[in-house]
Amino acid sequence: MIAGLPASGKSTVADDLGRALNCAVLGVDQVEAAMWRAGVSPAQPTHHAAYLAVEALAAEQLMLGHDVIVDAVNGPEEARAQWRDLAARQAAGLRFVEVQCGDDEVYRGRLAHRTRHIEGMPEPTWEGVLRRRATFPPWTDERLVIDSVHGRDENLQTALRYLRQ
Numbered sequence: 001m002i003a004g005l006p007a008s009g010k011s012t013v014a015d016d017l018g019r020a021l022n023c024a025v026l027g028v029d030q031v032e033a034a035m036w037r038a039g040v041s042p043a044q045p046t047h048h049a050a051y052l053a054v055e056a057l058a059a060e061q062l063m064l065g066h067d068v069i070v071d072a073v074n075g076p077e078e079a080r081a082q083w084r085d086l087a088a089r090q091a092a093g094l095r096f097v098e099v100q101c102g103d104d105e106v107y108r109g110r111l112a113h114r115t116r117h118i119e120g121m122p123e124p125t126w127e128g129v130l131r132r133r134a135t136f137p138p139w140t141d142e143r144l145v146i147d148s149v150h151g152r153d154e155n156l157q158t159a160l161r162y163l164r165q
């Protein structure tokens with residue numbers, strides 16, 4: 001499970017891990033944007049629906065004995081609990097990797113300049129990120145915290161070591 005605020009660097013870590021481990025990466029943002037493109041109104045609970053859709057796909061992968069990486073903010077405790085329950089049901093090992101960006105200047109610049117390949121997914125504002133950070137629930141799960149100020153390869157190696165423990 002990859003977790004963290006918008007533009008913290010989650011998808012970068014998720015994709016780098018997916019390449020290194022040759023395993024599927026399931027992104028909640030991709031699923032939610034697809035629902036909107038299909039005409040489902042953002043006023044509908046598409047965020048929750050996207051978490052549930054990714055859970056269903058992840059369950060299938062775990063049932064087949066495959067590893068899977070899920071890329072989602074995972075702010076609310078209910079979201080984190082969803083993955084704990086899934087792992088328990090499938091008797092799968094679960095690791096949380098939280099991505100943070102430890103330098104606000106860098107963070108703000110990345111948010112302003114990144115281009116994502118998720119058609120229809122709007123970019124959050126810096127003020128929106130700050131609001132979410134102020135209310136981001138504290139963690140109860142054991143997790144690895146990665147700072148995306150560091151280089152991608154360094155972070156990939158750190159994450160791989162953690163997953164292999």
Ligand SMILES: Nc1ncnc2c1ncn2[C@@H]1O[C@H](COP(=O)(O)OP(=O)(O)O)[C@@H](O)[C@H]1O
Nearest residue numbers: 006007008009010011012110114148150151152
């Ligand atoms: N370790 C890193 N080094 C350099 N740039 C990074 C790093 N991690 C993320 N970025 C850049 O920061 C931006 C946000 O990263 P992204 O993975 O899209 O965040 P998230 O998935 O959390 O929204 C992207 O433009 C990405 O290329």
Ligand SMILES: [Mg+2]
Nearest residue numbers: 010011012029
């Ligand atoms: Mg992302």
